[in-house]
Amino acid sequence: xxxxxxxxxxxxxxxxxxxxxxxxxxxxxxxxxxxxxxxxxxxxxxxxxxxxxxxxxxxxxxxxxxxx
Numbered sequence: 001x002x003x004x005x006x007x008x009x010x011x012x013x014x015x016x017x018x019x020x021x022x023x024x025x026x027x028x029x030x031x032x033x034x035x036x037x038x039x040x041x042x043x044x045x046x047x048x049x050x051x052x053x054x055x056x057x058x059x060x061x062x063x064x065x066x067x068x
Contacts, residue, residue, distance in 0.1 A: 005036055011049075013038075018046025 001020070008016060017036055021028035021043050029047075033040040 002036070014042055014046035015049055016046070017043045018048075018050050022047060022050070 005013060005016060013036070017032050017038055020035075021032040024031055029040050029043045032038070033043050
């Protein structure tokens with residue numbers, strides 16, 4: 001799961017984390033956020049995005065940048 005997670009875009013990571021948290025049920029958000037080293041708010045946002053029928057910005061993906 002972690003290897004696949006690292007290959008995904010930021011948007012897809014949120015959604016994948018949301019899917020996994022939903023499958024686990026109670027306590028899933030905390031477990032998945034720890035597993036993927038994500039903020040629980042990010043996992044919750046992924047869950048919300050999954051409930052929306054259409055992606056408001058389907059082609060928008062933040063470009064990777066070098067740290068400065």
